[in-house]
Amino acid sequence: MTAKTKDAPTKGEATRLTIEDAAIELFIEQGYHATSMRQIADKAGLALGGIYNHFKSKDEIFEAVIVDKHPYKKLLPLIQQAEGETLKEFLGNATRIVIDELSSQPYYIKLMLIEIAEFNGAHGAAFIKEAAPQMLPVFEKIVKTRKELRVTHPAVLMRSFIGMVLSYMITEIIISNSILNKVMPKNSLDAYVDIYMHGILKESA
Amino acid sequence: MTAKTKDAPTKGEATRLTIEDAAIELFIEQGYHATSMRQIADKAGLALGGIYNHFKSKDEIFEAVIVDKHPYKKLLPLIQQAEGETLKEFLGNATRIVIDELSSQPYYIKLMLIEIAEFNGAHGAAFIKEAAPQMLPVFEKIVKTRKELRVTHPAVLMRSFIGMVLSYMITEIIISNSILNKVMPKNSLDAYVDIYMHGILKESA
DNA sequence: CCTACCGATCGGTAGG
């Protein structure tokens, strides 16, 4: 009677997660095609052949990682928990929460870039089909209940919000690797969020 | 007396460019590590060994492509040509010019993503060291001559502008591959630019 | 600029 609850994962499930954890680290450091099954096996503490008891192929490992480690599962509840009386406060808090979480787990952004760069977004489409129906309502609710918004189309608001976070994260990667960090002020996140906020809010707000 | 002018490139230089053109197409389709030297040779119409008369290694081809094909060389003069009486008109036109150019040559964005995903931005730093001193003055001039701006720091303005274009291009890639194109309105670029514009401009403008 | 080759490494599997 092996229990299949969250609290007591099967040994096989544990090994599977160990493989995924090893794989995601290597993917992020090197990309997908530059990472070999032998490297994943070594990092996970298995022999090469052992991996194939848990995954049919290297591609299947990547797919599993994309699904299991994707940020929106963590982020959605965090956004919904975000507080603030005015919309400005609410969205400001939500943005900071999202970027803090993504920055602490740089996994996600990098993984997304790998997906686009090496797979032309092939897995991404399937993911969005799953995630979008859960994310859109959050923005629909915001549009309905907040009258201070200039942007009244939920999909446009969602796109602009995700785009703003993405652009901050990516320019942050670029800047931190270059000489631009000397010329860039320190409180960039505040300035960035301020521009966005001013962009979507009515002037009276 | 072989002339070395732009009008009459050496045969060797022509072959070198042919190799670069073949390589960039393959890189964009498959990424860097998934592209083989044999594929590049085939597409360029050479035997494998012939490539090594022009490039020492696969990595050197990628570096050459990054330098020679980078968009800022084309984009900088286009931005400077952008017209418009008000800042709103000027930036609106500049944005459309940039995005039109990048969309018609999807090379660039993809190449940048490959650079980050597969090289951790290693080549990018060197590039920015060259490009930043040429781009910053453009934004410095805008900040100085336009009083309608809320954003007064040139580097912040540059970052937000590049970030806005990047986020539009990347979300466009994601959306066009997914079911989201059904729920997304058609004139998204206008809405996107409008949010940004409203974000950086003073309310009186 | 091509032909023919090198050693190394790849993803994956058979068999236990």
Added chain:
DNA sequence: CCTACCGATCGGTAGG
């Protein structure tokens, strides 16, 4: 879950 192996392909080179 490991050992030992497979054919295929990789980046790169020697020699002409």
